[in-house]
Amino acid sequence: MDLYTENILDHFxxxxxAGELKAATVRHKEENLSCGDELTVDLKxxxxxxxxxxxxxxxxxxxQAAMSMFGEKLEGIPVKKAQSLxxxxxxxxxxxxxxxxxxxxxxxxxHAVKNAIHKHRKEPAQSWTETIGN
Amino acid sequence: MTFDVSAVRKQFPILxxxxxxxxxxxxxxxxxxxxxxxxxxxxxxxxxxxxxxxxRSFHALAEEATLAYDEARKRVADxxxxxxxxxxxxxxxxxxxxxxxxxxWGQKSLKPGDAVALTLMEHHSNIVPWLQLKESHGINIEWxxxxxxxxxxxxxxxxxxxPKKVKLLSVTGLSNVLGCLPPIAELASIxxxxxxxxxxxxxxxxxxxxxxxxxxxxxxxxFSGHKIYGPSGIGVLYGKEExxxxxxxxxxxxxxxxxxxxxxxxxxELPRKFEAGTPPVPEAVGxxxxxxxxxxxxxxxxxAYMHDLIKYAYRRLKTVKDLTILGPKDxxxxxxxxxxxxxxxxxxxxxxxxxxxxxxxxxxxxxxxPLHKLLGINASTRLSVAVYNTKAEIDVCVDAIEQxxxxxxx
Numbered sequence: 001m002d003l004y005t006e007n008i009l010d011h012f013x014x015x016x017x018a019g020e021l022k023a024a025t026v027r028h029k030e031e032n033l034s035c036g037d038e039l040t041v042d043l044k045x046x047x048x049x050x051x052x053x054x055x056x057x058x059x060x061x062x063x064q065a066a067m068s069m070f071g072e073k074l075e076g077i078p079v080k081k082a083q084s085l086x087x088x089x090x091x092x093x094x095x096x097x098x099x100x101x102x103x104x105x106x107x108x109x110x111h112a113v114k115n116a117i118h119k120h121r122k123e124p125a126q127s128w129t130e131t132i133g134n
Numbered sequence: 135m136t137f138d139v140s141a142v143r144k145q146f147p148i149l150x151x152x153x154x155x156x157x158x159x160x161x162x163x164x165x166x167x168x169x170x171x172x173x174x175x176x177x178x179x180x181x182x183x184x185x186x187x188x189x190r191s192f193h194a195l196a197e198e199a200t201l202a203y204d205e206a207r208k209r210v211a212d213x214x215x216x217x218x219x220x221x222x223x224x225x226x227x228x229x230x231x232x233x234x235x236x237x238x239w240g241q242k243s244l245k246p247g248d249a250v251a252l253t254l255m256e257h258h259s260n261i262v263p264w265l266q267l268k269e270s271h272g273i274n275i276e277w278x279x280x281x282x283x284x285x286x287x288x289x290x291x292x293x294x295x296x297p298k299k300v301k302l303l304s305v306t307g308l309s310n311v312l313g314c315l316p317p318i319a320e321l322a323s324i325x326x327x328x329x330x331x332x333x334x335x336x337x338x339x340x341x342x343x344x345x346x347x348x349x350x351x352x353x354x355x356x357f358s359g360h361k362i363y364g365p366s367g368i369g370v371l372y373g374k375e376e377x378x379x380x381x382x383x384x385x386x387x388x389x390x391x392x393x394x395x396x397x398x399x400x401x402x403e404l405p406r407k408f409e410a411g412t413p414p415v416p417e418a419v420g421x422x423x424x425x426x427x428x429x430x431x432x433x434x435x436x437x438a439y440m441h442d443l444i445k446y447a448y449r450r451l452k453t454v455k456d457l458t459i460l461g462p463k464d465x466x467x468x469x470x471x472x473x474x475x476x477x478x479x480x481x482x483x484x485x486x487x488x489x490x491x492x493x494x495x496x497x498x499x500x501x502x503x504p505l506h507k508l509l510g511i512n513a514s515t516r517l518s519v520a521v522y523n524t525k526a527e528i529d530v531c532v533d534a535i536e537q538x539x540x541x542x543x544x
Contacts (some may be wrong), residue, residue, distance in 0.1 A: 004541065004542070009542070034498065036511075037480075058483035061483045062482070101486075
């Protein structure tokens, strides 16, 4: 089972949307302290849509590649749609089977974006249990 | 007088396992060790032939079980040079042993404003119980600085201890990340001169160096059975007799009492005062047997062999480009494990890919977040050896690390 496909390595080596937004509507940092992955997501929200996004952080190849791929999906979509996205939406992008050990790596992107949106809406953050779901 | 590692390996059936087509190369021994058949057989024998509850009955089976349990305790006492077997308290693991000290000796003997001194490289099990005491009882923590190689400045320690507010110096005997060995006998002497007690966290040390609690003059010492080829679920707290006698009990229930009425209770004598409920008897017996096995394999020879392996691992890893080794630069000063970082490569990815090839290393902060903060890193990768590892295994591991770096590097 090769986790590190060419697609994932490509996104890891050439991450899309990497960096910071100068005039971000919201910036949110998420950490996975148990392993040392960090992700900061900047969203520019206009007319209830994600007009632009950027992200930066230190983390494993899976977490970084996932955020890069997820970014491609998020650009231009309504915030409401982004908030309704599920783990399988991100995992499908990765295109490989993610076991329980790496689930948080893969879903750090989803978790960070959802909590960025919560922050924008002045709502409490959601827990990992909520993000990963049953 | 070479060490016959292949004869040792034959005693560990799990080493014959494969991961897909790859032979298992288990180099995560600081997390837990594999088990020799002698130890496993002894535990099974207990269940097959001697199983009964200890202390509670006068029938033959209970007597056998009790004798086996007492024998295990004597073996542990002898192994670490304790004066009396009743200075050995069996716990679930080193973490529970540390909690026991914090929640009995700590709660009784420490007043608000008193302090416990810890080094910045301690494992969370030797940090959190004291932080809990800080929250609940208002004690202070004095942090002893370490440099990047894990060296402690003894003058700093003396300065910290001088005001006599520190009542306990609690320190690791061998760092589970840096692989350095604090000078525990000297530290004990410094602590005692300043009116403080000393606790040694020997979780890593116990498998790699001879321990003599009388020589060190340790007040407390803790370790876990599963890190020295024993089963999980058994740990040891050593405490000086007069200290243990002065401490209130930890868990309350059966076996740790002399008498119970509707009004109150009196405690049992040592060590049972601290062993409430049915103990993990087969596990204790397993630990006792692991110690016998370890001694039979040749304690001094084993220590020397593993020290050689660590020095070899250090030298080989040093040749890998973009790889930074943590801890002592002099391999002679190292034991147990070698932890490292690789430029632009996350330990998760490295250990995942190595894991697919059957090579078991560990990634993360290894329960030492303050140390990792000091080192300025989020996570590291750790290779740790045991008696059954070989230089050939280390070669395969280092080659695989180099291959993985080539694969992942941008």
